[in-house]
Amino acid sequence: MVITEKGALIGVDLGGTKVAAGRIDGIGLSNIAYELIPAKSKDPNDIINVVIDVIGQLFNDTVMGIGIGIPGLVDREEGIINDVQNIPSWKEVHLKEILENHFQVPVYLDNDANCFALGESRFGSGKGVDDFVGLTLGTGMGGGIIKEGFLLSDAHCSSGEFGNIPYLDSIYEDYCSGKFFVKQYGIKGEEMAKAAAMGDALALKAFNEFGIHIANAIKTIKLAVDPHKVIIGGSVAQASKYFETSMWKSLLDFPFPRAMRDFDVIFSDVKNIAILGSASLYLDRTKTREMETAEKH
Amino acid sequence: MESAVVGVSISGKSIVAGKVKNGTIEKSITRKIYNRGSEEEILSEVFSVINEVKDDEVAGIGIGVPSLVDVEKGIVYRVQNIPSWREVHLKEILENHFGLKVYVNNDANCFAIGEMYFGKTAGYENSVGLIIGAGVGAGIIFKSHLYSGTNCGAGEFGEIPFRDHNYEYYLNDAYFEYKYGVAANTFLNRANKKDKIAKAIFEHYGTDLGNLIKTILFTVDPEIIVIGGSLSKAFPWFEKSMWDKINTFPYKHALSKLKIVASGQEEIAVLGAAALYFDAQNQRLKK
Numbered sequence: 001m002v003i004t005e006k007g008a009l010i011g012v013d014l015g016g017t018k019v020a021a022g023r024i025d026g027i028g029l030s031n032i033a034y035e036l037i038p039a040k041s042k043d044p045n046d047i048i049n050v051v052i053d054v055i056g057q058l059f060n061d062t063v064m065g066i067g068i069g070i071p072g073l074v075d076r077e078e079g080i081i082n083d084v085q086n087i088p089s090w091k092e093v094h095l096k097e098i099l100e101n102h103f104q105v106p107v108y109l110d111n112d113a114n115c116f117a118l119g120e121s122r123f124g125s126g127k128g129v130d131d132f133v134g135l136t137l138g139t140g141m142g143g144g145i146i147k148e149g150f151l152l153s154d155a156h157c158s159s160g161e162f163g164n165i166p167y168l169d170s171i172y173e174d175y176c177s178g179k180f181f182v183k184q185y186g187i188k189g190e191e192m193a194k195a196a197a198m199g200d201a202l203a204l205k206a207f208n209e210f211g212i213h214i215a216n217a218i219k220t221i222k223l224a225v226d227p228h229k230v231i232i233g234g235s236v237a238q239a240s241k242y243f244e245t246s247m248w249k250s251l252l253d254f255p256f257p258r259a260m261r262d263f264d265v266i267f268s269d270v271k272n273i274a275i276l277g278s279a280s281l282y283l284d285r286t287k288t289r290e291m292e293t294a295e296k297h
Numbered sequence: 298m299e300s301a302v303v304g305v306s307i308s309g310k311s312i313v314a315g316k317v318k319n320g321t322i323e324k325s326i327t328r329k330i331y332n333r334g335s336e337e338e339i340l341s342e343v344f345s346v347i348n349e350v351k352d353d354e355v356a357g358i359g360i361g362v363p364s365l366v367d368v369e370k371g372i373v374y375r376v377q378n379i380p381s382w383r384e385v386h387l388k389e390i391l392e393n394h395f396g397l398k399v400y401v402n403n404d405a406n407c408f409a410i411g412e413m414y415f416g417k418t419a420g421y422e423n424s425v426g427l428i429i430g431a432g433v434g435a436g437i438i439f440k441s442h443l444y445s446g447t448n449c450g451a452g453e454f455g456e457i458p459f460r461d462h463n464y465e466y467y468l469n470d471a472y473f474e475y476k477y478g479v480a481a482n483t484f485l486n487r488a489n490k491k492d493k494i495a496k497a498i499f500e501h502y503g504t505d506l507g508n509l510i511k512t513i514l515f516t517v518d519p520e521i522i523v524i525g526g527s528l529s530k531a532f533p534w535f536e537k538s539m540w541d542k543i544n545t546f547p548y549k550h551a552l553s554k555l556k557i558v559a560s561g562q563e564e565i566a567v568l569g570a571a572a573l574y575f576d577a578q579n580q581r582l583k584k
Contacts, residue, residue: 082550083550156550158515160515161518167458
């Protein structure tokens with residue numbers, strides 16, 4: 001499929017504080033727009049109107065479809081948002097129907113971490129990889145599973161939510177995202193990375209420990225779904241040089257060494273991956289594996 | 298008319314073979330084995346049980362083995378409780394011997410596919426078959442077919458780190474003996490007689506199992522989970538505490554649709570092994 005000036009896509013990243021969207025057309029990601037979400041809003045329509053407004057800034061008659069990444073679980077077929085974190089006013093929002101009526105093009109919803117994995121599959125380090133797991137490590141931890149080049153069509157949209165898996169005294173997210181540094185050391189991950197860059201011994205030790213927890217998460221993922229690669233994005237991936245040694249060392253004792261032979265962990269940093277991933281929902285649902293923009297020709 | 302298939306289930310204790318036709322086992326045999334026997338000795342037992350149930354109607358053979366399996370080549374590696382079976386090219390050996398199509402898979406995968414064809418998960422597209430017994434393992438069904446992962450390593454939930462060890466350590470039947478000095482089966486009999494201690498122990502077991510099930514929900518997210526293996530008989534005794542733990546899952550709407558059931562079918566291992574053949578036929582039809 002060739003996305004040309006005649007066929008653009010819009011991807012929307014619905015965050016806890018803002019709605020960001022971009023349009024992909026012949027020249028790649030051509031336009032980006034965003035708006036803040038009204039704080040403490042009780043009316044679900046407030047945020048819906050922000051979404052419509054942001055899309056409206058990018059929408060033109062070349063747009064073939066819209067994809068939206070949601071920080072929660074959605075009913076994909078019906079396009080209903082049921083379990084969403086950080087937006088308390090949203091209970092059973094029929095977002096697909098509302099937006100399709102408004103814009104008259106197909107609208108697809110999915111979990112934001114699933115969109116990340118899909119974005120890596122179409123625009124990032126996952127291009128051409130059949131089976132992999134995309135992991136976002138930032139202020140939280142999420143993931144998505146790509147099976148034979150497409151998002152795993154699970155029952156309730158909760159596959160790949162590795163951050164919520166029970167681990168030690170709580171869950172993986174508390175040990176594998178920025179929360180680790182806040183909870184265990186009382187400082188933010190960015191601060192810790194700065195200290196590590198200066199050679200601070202405590203910071204290096206903290207990242208060393210962090211790498212072991214990341215390795216345990218990867219082992220769990222490997223044991224559960226056995227992917228070919230794990231692709232890690234998010235702000236934490238930027239500090240990979242401080243923890244990848246201890247991570248790889250810790251991966252050596254995986255109980256099935258054969259399964260590790262051609263396994264790889266890749267740290268990825270694709271700009272605007274959340275928007276690109278959301279837009280990729282259109283490609284996923286229309287069973288389009290390859291995607292080209294005119295840029296490449 | 299549906300083909301007849303021989304299903305074979307191999308463990309460290311015995312080999313069970315059955316001729317399966319139209320979803321029922323027409324003929325079956327259980328052979329106790331000496332698990333320290335050589336690779337050839339155990340293979341000859343496999344030949345022998347298959348010969349006893351096989352007849353001219355049989356179109357293929359399916360085999361379930363507790364090990365890592367290269368499904369395409371039909372090679373089993375480091376088989377649990379059969380030390381001499383470190384790398385056996387089972388598919389090749391049996392196809393040459395019998396001249397029939399042979400399919401080999403991990404026992405947990407056979408359980409999951411058996412439940413889909415002949416048991417509790419019939420009619421569901423996405424399911425997980427979880428075995429709790431001598432080991433802890435699972436088979437994953439996606440879109441009505443086995444999901445094996447890149448090395449057939451998917452569904453190895455038992456190996457996932459939990460507390461000081463892994464889930465298998467706390468959830469396999471030997472743990473009862475190790476921790477309390479009493480066999481799991483004895484506790485089961487006592488619980489069935491409403492013994493308070495036995496009931497409390499299974500309640501604790503349910504909490505740990507609930508953590509494993511949450512892990513399954515956050516990784517592969519099935520519509521239904523069917524639990525098999527020797528400890529699934531204690532289902533009534535751990536069901537409540539298991540659900541109490543699962544109910545701490547943060548996505549309530551998703552949880553409201555999840556089903557968890559106990560298998561309750563003794564012959565499912567043989568049926569599941571036979572189902573490997575049917576699954577392979579159906580996969581081919583789809584392509």
